[in-house]
Each structure stands twice: as structure tokens, then as C-alpha cells.
Amino acid sequence: MAEKYNLTGMSDEEAKEFHSIFMPSMYGWFTLVVGAHILTHLRFPWI
Amino acid sequence: MYKLWQILDPRGFLILIAVFNVALGLMIHILLLSTNDLNWWEDGRPTPFVDAAKYQRAQAGLPY
Numbered sequence: 001m002a003e004k005y006n007l008t009g010m011s012d013e014e015a016k017e018f019h020s021i022f023m024p025s026m027y028g029w030f031t032l033v034v035g036a037h038i039l040t041h042l043r044f045p046w047i
Numbered sequence: 048m049y050k051l052w053q054i055l056d057p058r059g060f061l062i063l064i065a066v067f068n069v070a071l072g073l074m075i076h077i078l079l080l081s082t083n084d085l086n087w088w089e090d091g092r093p094t095p096f097v098d099a100a101k102y103q104r105a106q107a108g109l110p111y
Contacts, residue, residue, distance in 0.1 A: 006053045018057050019049035044087060 010018070041047075079085040091107070092100050104111065 008053055008056050010053050010057075012049075012053075015049045015052040018052050022052075022057070044085070044092075046085060 080088060091103050091109070
């Protein structure tokens with residue numbers, strides 16, 4: 001299905017390049033958020 | 048999975064994520080500060096004065 005629809009005009013290489021930056025950034029953000037919640041819960045436990 | 052970016056515009060998606068995260072963060076902070084239990088500004092728990100705060104909470108009859 002994705003092969004048929006290229007709405008953004010990105011080539012495979014461009015999409016792969018963006019994806020290779022986007023995914024680690026997303027996981028880095030999730031790690032940061034989980035760490036912040038752990039620290040906050042240590043100081044102000046809410047459950 | 049990378050083919051997602053041939054369907055969704057990366058620039059628009061990044062802007063959407065930024066706006067969503069800022070809105071979510073502001074909403075949760077305002078929500079928590081509006082409660083009695085989870086307001087960290089007015090709970091008498093200043094970090095550098097843990098013992099003093101503990102004493103004050105005990106005097107006020109607070110359970111935590």
C-alpha cells in the first residue's frame with residue numbers, strides 16, 4: 001500500500017534518513033520522560 | 048516503517064508532536080497544581096529544609 005502512495009514526494013533514501021534520526025530521538029525522549037517520572041515519584045510518590 | 052514518511056509530512060508531524068507535547072505538559076502541570084494532594088508549590092515541602100518541613104507538617108497534623 002505504501003508503495004502506491006507517496007504523498008510527501010520523499011525518496012526511499014530521504015525517508016530512511018529521516019527515520020534513522022526520528023526513531024532514536026523518539027526513544028531518547030521516552031527515556032527522558034520515564035527518568036523524569038521515576039525521579040518525581042521518588043520525591044513525590046502519587047501511587 | 049520508514050515509508051511512513053512518504054505518507055506523513057515529516058515537518059508537519061514534528062510541529063504536531065511539539066505542539067501536542069507542550070499542550071499536554073502545560074495541561075498536566077496546571078491540573079496537578081490545581082489539586083490539594085499533588086500541588087508541589089504549597090505542600091510545605093521545601094527541599095533544602097526537609098526536617099523543618101517535617102516538623103511543620105507534624106505540627107499541622109498532616110499525615111505525610
